[in-house]
Structures are given as structure tokens and as C-alpha cells.
Amino acid sequence: MSALVARPFRLLGEGAVRAVRTALMQAVSAWTAxxxxxxxxVDVDVHRAWDGTSAxxxxxxxxxQSNGRRAWLAVGPDVATGLQQMMFPADPSYGPVGSATPALAAAGALQALDALxxxxxxxxxxxxxxxxxCGAAVPATSWEYGSGALVARLAFGSRHFHVLLDGPAVQALVPPAAPLPALRAVDVAAGVADVPVSLRLQAGTARVGVGALLSLAPGDVIRLDxxxxAPLTLASMSSHPLFHAYLGRCRDxxxxxxVQSHTPVGEVQ
Known part of the structure; x- marks a missing residue:
């Protein structure tokens, strides 16, 4: 018998997506400064991890990972090259001497990318x-529907790379929802006190044949059960018994x- 495994089910709203994008954009803005x-x-686009399969x-x-939160990066080898071209655009008036390569520019781009x-x-x-x-693999559960994970795509020019945040990391970036106002106390008994309720009283039942039923005339007597x-049963319209009662007359x-209740006092059926 396999053990039962439970996991949180988080369907992220647009507010959570915006909160993560805003946080990443602030990090990018500080880095560019x-x-x-x-x-x-630098453009940042954030979407739910289970939307599409490309990521x-x-x-x-x-x-x-830190404090139970995990994140992953997918950075291709062309990202540093693209960043170098953005940081150090080619200058037609200058060229390296002989076969020298612009090693300083490449090193600067790598350092900038590492900082980002x-x-x-x-x-x-x-x-x-x-x-x-570290090189930890991404768990397959991160891509499942309702995992709570988000993927961010960061692009500069034609080059881009991705960041994956798991559910706990996303939740840490989403501001807590404002508490709902307390509901006003309601007096239920007073609220339903004037609601009309229909009651049903059955004096008895009888079984007669069809022939006898067809021969009945005014003045005939039918015997009930x-x-x-004997007390009769006063019931709700759904036939739930409420009281024993005797049939009588009040004025005309x-x-x-x-005479006896079927329901504890104050209980609504």
C-alpha cells in the first residue's frame, strides 16, 4: 500500500503574477543603474509554470534555495555575448591590434551577468x-497544474534567459491579502420571526374500494384510522412532525x- 502524499494546490491570480514581475523589475532596475x-x-515577462511547455x-x-524557497536559472551561452554587445557596442573607428580579441569587454559582460x-x-x-x-534539477511537480510556481523570461535584444520560482518563493513575494471586515452580528430569530410558515394537520386516512368511492353520497360516513x-400530528409542509395536538375550536x-413537541425548543427543522 503506497503512502498518501499531499501537496499545496495554488492557482495564482494576476495579482501574484504582477507582484513577482514588479519585484524582478526592481532588481533589474537596480542592476542597470x-x-x-x-x-x-531589459524586458521581464512572468507567467505560470504550467502555462505552456516551452520553459x-x-x-x-x-x-x-533559502529558507524553504527554491529558484532555478536557465541561462544559455549566448546570453553573455548579447550582454557584451549591449554594454560595449562595436565602434567602427576602433579595432583590435593584429589578432587581439576584446577580452576586457567579454570579462566585463560576464561580471555584469553574474551580478544580475x-x-x-x-x-x-x-x-x-x-x-x-548549484546544479539542482527542477522537480517535475513544479510544472504541474496548481503548483504555484512562476517562470520569468528576461530579454535584452534578441537574447533571453529564464528564472523559475517555486510556490513558497512566489508566496513570499506576494503581499498578504487585506483582512476582510468583520460581519455585523445578525439576530436570526428576530429576522425570521415574521416569516409566515404553513403547517399541515392530518386527521387520519382511510382505504376504500373504487366501487364504494363511486357510490358515496352526501351524508355517508367514512371511518378513519x-x-x-387520539392526538393528531401537526407537521411542516415537508411532512416533518412538529407537535402532537388535539383538534378543537377557537371562537368560530x-x-x-x-400537547407535546417533537422538536426541542428553539430548534428549527
Missing amino acids: DWGLAPAL RALAWNHGA LDALLRTSLSSQHNVPR KQAD EVAVEL
């Missing part, structure tokens, strides 16, 4: 410090006298 780049050069097929080559990835992981994991990276001095109207 540090490196002298325009924030508009699942990516090579998730970096992972990190650290900033994104800190933000994704709600950490104040850099989180060590109740004795004349037929009435009943209640």
Missing part, C-alpha cells in the same frame, strides 16, 4: 544576501391544542 544601462533595455524543455543549469543573476536569485528567494548556486380522542374557527 549599477552598470550604467537603461532599464528599458519545461529549457536547460535549467543553476539552482539555489545574483540579484535575481536574491529577489526570487527574498534573501538579503547572495545565495550559493384514528380514534376520535377550527383550531388545534398543542
Whole structure:
């Protein structure tokens, strides 16, 4: 017999998606300011991990975790090249001497990319410090419907990479919902006191043949299954018994006298 395994089921609203995008955009803006780049050069798009299958097929080559929250990065080898081209655009008036390569520009781009990835992981994991990276694989449950995970796609120019946040990481970035106002106390008994209720009193039943029924005439007597001095049952319209009662008269109207209750006092059926 296999053990029962339970997991949280989180269907993320647009508010959660916006909150994560805002947090990542703030990290990107701080990074662009540090490196002298325009924030508009980097675009951030966030979607639920189970929407589509393209992100699942990516090579998730970096992972990190902190305080029960986990995040992963999928960064291709062309990302640093694209960042270098954005940071150090080619200058036709200058060329390297002989066969020299612009090693300084490449090193600067790698350093800038490393700083960006650290900033994104800190933000994704709600950490104040850099989180060590590892090559942990992404659990298959992250892609399941209702996992609570989000995928962010960051693009600059034609180059892009992805960040995956698991459910606890997303929840840490979503502000808590405002508490609902307390409901006003309602006096239920007073609210239903004037609601009319129909009651049913059955004096008895009889079984007669069809022939006898067809021959009945005014003045004939049909014997019921109740004795004349036996209490009758006063019931709700759904036939739930409420009281024993005796049939009688009040002034010029037929009435009943209640003698025993079927329902505890104050209980509504």
C-alpha cells in the first residue's frame, strides 16, 4: 500500500503574477543603474509554470534555495555575448591590434551577468544576501497544474534567459491579502420571526374500494384510522412532525391544542 502524499494546490491570480514581475523589475532596475544601462533595455515577462511547455524543455543549469524557497536559472551561452554587445557596442573607428580579441569587454559582460543573476536569485528567494548556486534539477511537480510556481523570461535584444520560482518563493513575494471586515452580528430569530410558515394537520386516512368511492353520497360516513380522542400530528409542509395536538375550536374557527413537541425548543427543522 503506497503512502498518501499531499501537496499545496495554488492557482495564482494576476495579482501574484504582477507582484513577482514588479519585484524582478526592481532588481533589474537596480542592476542597470549599477552598470550604467537603461532599464528599458531589459524586458521581464512572468507567467505560470504550467502555462505552456516551452520553459519545461529549457536547460535549467543553476539552482539555489533559502529558507524553504527554491529558484532555478536557465541561462544559455549566448546570453553573455548579447550582454557584451549591449554594454560595449562595436565602434567602427576602433579595432583590435593584429589578432587581439576584446577580452576586457567579454570579462566585463560576464561580471555584469553574474551580478544580475545574483540579484535575481536574491529577489526570487527574498534573501538579503547572495545565495550559493548549484546544479539542482527542477522537480517535475513544479510544472504541474496548481503548483504555484512562476517562470520569468528576461530579454535584452534578441537574447533571453529564464528564472523559475517555486510556490513558497512566489508566496513570499506576494503581499498578504487585506483582512476582510468583520460581519455585523445578525439576530436570526428576530429576522425570521415574521416569516409566515404553513403547517399541515392530518386527521387520519382511510382505504376504500373504487366501487364504494363511486357510490358515496352526501351524508355517508367514512371511518378513519384514528380514534376520535387520539392526538393528531401537526407537521411542516415537508411532512416533518412538529407537535402532537388535539383538534378543537377557537371562537368560530377550527383550531388545534398543542400537547407535546417533537422538536426541542428553539430548534428549527
